[in-house]
Amino acid sequence: MTELLKVHGSQNQFFILDQTTLEQPLTDAELQALAPRITDPRTGLLGGADGILVVNQPTKPGALAQMRVINADGSEASMCGNGLRTVARYLAEKFDQDEFQVDTRDANLLVRRQPDFAPGVPAFAVEISPVRFNKEALPFDNLGHERLLDTLVPEFIPGLRFTSIAVPNPHLISFVSATELSDNVLGVLGERLNGQNPYFPDGVNVNFAQILNENELFVRTFERGVGFTNACGTGMSATSLAFALTHPELAHFDVPMTIYNPGGMVKTIVHHQADHYWIELVGNATFTHHVTVAETELHQASFADAQTSATGEETAYEKFVADLPHVNDLQIGK
Numbered sequence: 047m048t049e050l051l052k053v054h055g056s057q058n059q060f061f062i063l064d065q066t067t068l069e070q071p072l073t074d075a076e077l078q079a080l081a082p083r084i085t086d087p088r089t090g091l092l093g094g095a096d097g098i099l100v101v102n103q104p105t106k107p108g109a110l111a112q113m114r115v116i117n118a119d120g121s122e123a124s125m126c127g128n129g130l131r132t133v134a135r136y137l138a139e140k141f142d143q144d145e146f147q148v149d150t151r152d153a154n155l156l157v158r159r160q161p162d163f164a165p166g167v168p169a170f171a172v173e174i175s176p177v178r179f180n181k182e183a184l185p186f187d188n189l190g191h192e193r194l195l196d197t198l199v200p201e202f203i204p205g206l207r208f209t210s211i212a213v214p215n216p217h218l219i220s221f222v223s224a225t226e227l228s229d230n231v232l233g234v235l236g237e238r239l240n241g242q243n244p245y246f247p248d249g250v251n252v253n254f255a256q257i258l259n260e261n262e263l264f265v266r267t268f269e270r271g272v273g274f275t276n277a278c279g280t281g282m283s284a285t286s287l288a289f290a291l292t293h294p295e296l297a298h299f300d301v302p303m304t305i306y307n308p309g310g311m312v313k314t315i316v317h318h319q320a321d322h323y324w325i326e327l328v329g330n331a332t333f334t335h336h337v338t339v340a341e342t343e344l345h346q347a348s349f350a351d352a353q354t355s356a357t358g359e360e361t362a363y364e365k366f367v368a369d370l371p372h373v374n375d376l377q378i379g380k
């Protein structure tokens with residue numbers, strides 16, 4: 047038998063699969079087969095999820111473990127900010143360490159335990175980097191621009207301005223009105239840019255943000271490989287950086303920003319030294335369920351005999367969200 051964890055960061059939900067505990071790690075083909083089945087909102091386990099976070103032995107010196115991100119559709123992402131917070135907590139508890147590096151596809155990233163976000167809501171800070179702006183890093187093409195920085199892109203939506211940032215997974219960001227945030231424009235654009243299209247050959251995560259106040263945003267994300275999510279950590283991080291770059295009168299480097307999302311709230315801090323940018327993302331790392339399943343089942347993309355038990359942490363998280371402003375109107379759910 048092996049144990050999975052069902053977890054979330056701002057209700058961006060995942061299963062953590064620690065391959066180092068298995069007799070035989072799942073192959074890439076087996077992970078690609080398992081992801082769509084276990085994450086399916088109707089037929090998956092525990093109401094599905096946005097992806098699987100796979101923990102392996104590190105491949106880069108200096109890291110405690112490796113995290114791989116398998117999206118709900120089986121594709122692999124270079125990073126996941128909300129997911130990294132939950133993996134950070136899993137590793138912190140496993141190795142009894144509060145600050146260490148996690149090996150992600152493009153870099154070792156620093157993670158640190160933080161004071162609880164609210165009573166019973168454990169929190170971690172994770173580094174979001176490397177940051178790139180050039181069109182090859184996203185990649186995008188056929189737009190007549192080397193980078194998008196508050197750029198009108200009529201090919202996407204006439205009248206809206208877009209910024210593109212790889213952190214290192216690709217993000218497209220637009221600052222919009224409350225009406226534009228809540229209608230279906232984001233869904234239509236997200237579907238378009240993540241299907242066959244001449245602009246983003248690998249797809250892109252699309253973030254619409256409403257400016258609420260100085261250093262304060264509400265962000266809604268259509269994720270590549272997933273669709274609408276309750277929250278996207280790299281998306282909120284990239285959007286915070288875009289906010290500081292495009293609205294310097296309202297958004298500041300090196301001070302905490304408050305980013306609301308349909309699943310809760312996180313804090314971000316954007317940093318800049320010479321031409322080097324990075325972001326700190328701070329938020330909850332909640333474990334909702336323990337899952338026990340036979341390893342042979344997982345190899346066959348099955349979880350029919352899985353046993354689940356709730357951790358009881360969700361009650362504290364729900365109280366934290368109920369006390370927040372701005373979140374309750376746009377709950378997306380899974």
Ligand SMILES: N[C@@H](CCC[C@H](N)C(=O)O)C(=O)O
Pocket residue numbers: 058096115117122123124125126127128129215216251269270271272275277278279280281
């Ligand atoms: N939800 C994640 C991002 C997951 C990866 C994304 N779908 C992609 O393909 O880039 C986050 O919290 O950052």
